[in-house]
Amino acid sequence: MSKKAKIICVVLLFLGCVASIINVVRLTITSEPEYKQTALAFKEEYEKVNGKTLRGDIKYRELDINKNNPYVKVSIDEIADKIKNGESFYLYVGDHLCPWCRSGIEKMIEVANREKIETIYYVDFWDDDHNEILRDLYDVEIKGKKVSFKQTREANEGYKVLYEAVKDYIQDYTVTKDGKEYTVTGVKKVYGGDHFKFENGKCTKYISLRVPSLAKATDELTEDVLKEQDKLFTEFFTLSNVCTGESNC
Numbered sequence: 001m002s003k004k005a006k007i008i009c010v011v012l013l014f015l016g017c018v019a020s021i022i023n024v025v026r027l028t029i030t031s032e033p034e035y036k037q038t039a040l041a042f043k044e045e046y047e048k049v050n051g052k053t054l055r056g057d058i059k060y061r062e063l064d065i066n067k068n069n070p071y072v073k074v075s076i077d078e079i080a081d082k083i084k085n086g087e088s089f090y091l092y093v094g095d096h097l098c099p100w101c102r103s104g105i106e107k108m109i110e111v112a113n114r115e116k117i118e119t120i121y122y123v124d125f126w127d128d129d130h131n132e133i134l135r136d137l138y139d140v141e142i143k144g145k146k147v148s149f150k151q152t153r154e155a156n157e158g159y160k161v162l163y164e165a166v167k168d169y170i171q172d173y174t175v176t177k178d179g180k181e182y183t184v185t186g187v188k189k190v191y192g193g194d195h196f197k198f199e200n201g202k203c204t205k206y207i208s209l210r211v212p213s214l215a216k217a218t219d220e221l222t223e224d225v226l227k228e229q230d231k232l233f234t235e236f237f238t239l240s241n242v243c244t245g246e247s248n249c
Contacts, residue, residue, distance in 0.1 A: 042071040042122065046096045046105065054099065058218055061102040069109040071122045076134055076158030079123060083165050086201035090120040093134075093162075094209070097126055098192035099217030104209030104229055108195070111233040125192065134159050135189060140175045140182045149175065149184050163188070166196055169206035195236065207236040 043065040050062045071092065082089055092108075094101035112120060125134040137153035155163065163170075173189040174181050193209030213228045214221070221229075 036067075038072045039069045040067055042069055042073065043067050045073075046102070049096060054218070060097075061099070061218065063102060063106060065106065066109050066113065068113060070112050070117050070120045071109075072119055073122045073124070076123050076156055076162065078158075079121060080158035080161035082121075083161055083198065083201050088199045088201075089197075090117065091162075091196045091198065092120050092122045093125060093190050093194050093196075094122065094192050095124050095126045097128075097130060100191070100193045100208075100210050103214060103217050103219075103221065104193060104211065104233075107226060107229040108209060108233050111230060111237065115234070115237040117237060120195070125190075136187075138173065138175055138184050138187070140177045142177070147182060149182075159190075162190065165198070165201075166190065166194075166203045166206065169196070169203060170194065171208075197236070205236060207232060 046063050046065050049060045052060050054060050079091060094105070096102070123134065125132065127133050132153060134156055135153075136151060136155040136159075138149045139152050141148045141150055167188050170188045170190055173184040173187040175184060176182070191208065191210070195207050195209070196203050197205035210217075211225065211228045211232060213225050219225075
């Protein structure tokens, strides 16, 4: 091979290496991994109602969701399958329209990232018009001193599987009518903001985004509230058999 040919081969080889490096860098910059895409979708969903009206003159809490959050949206049927298959995972039942969810989700993300939690599966319970799409619904009927309840919506089959798995942790089902709260006898409910840890298909931990120091979902997140959130959410990920609220765990 002539000297000129050797030089040409070296140049072509060098250019090929440079092109390969550029291509790798380009893919690294422009291609979001699957986990990242789910995190960005979660961020977009929760921020799209920032500043919009909730009820009357009350506005949705402004959120700035970390784009590196661990939330992955799935269907309730996928969660039911995970439970039946004896899998281990974290689950969040909530909604971007849920005021209590919005009051604690930023701090939960902060704590989850700090504790290096890679994935928390997420299931919606409302559609974009506040219609229930997951759980059962009850209405209260009052005749004199007699109080009775009528089921107006049957829960999804997947929710029934979840309910059986977490019923020893979750709180009683209450119905509010004319400003008064009534408890549905013998029925419990997965509320917005509830987080669960499953190990081998069994629920072992539960916590709500509703912390005791926050009286209303739309109240200011004071330093004391944020400290309580941080403490309780950290315990959820680090301590065993953690639960909050009026549950039987």
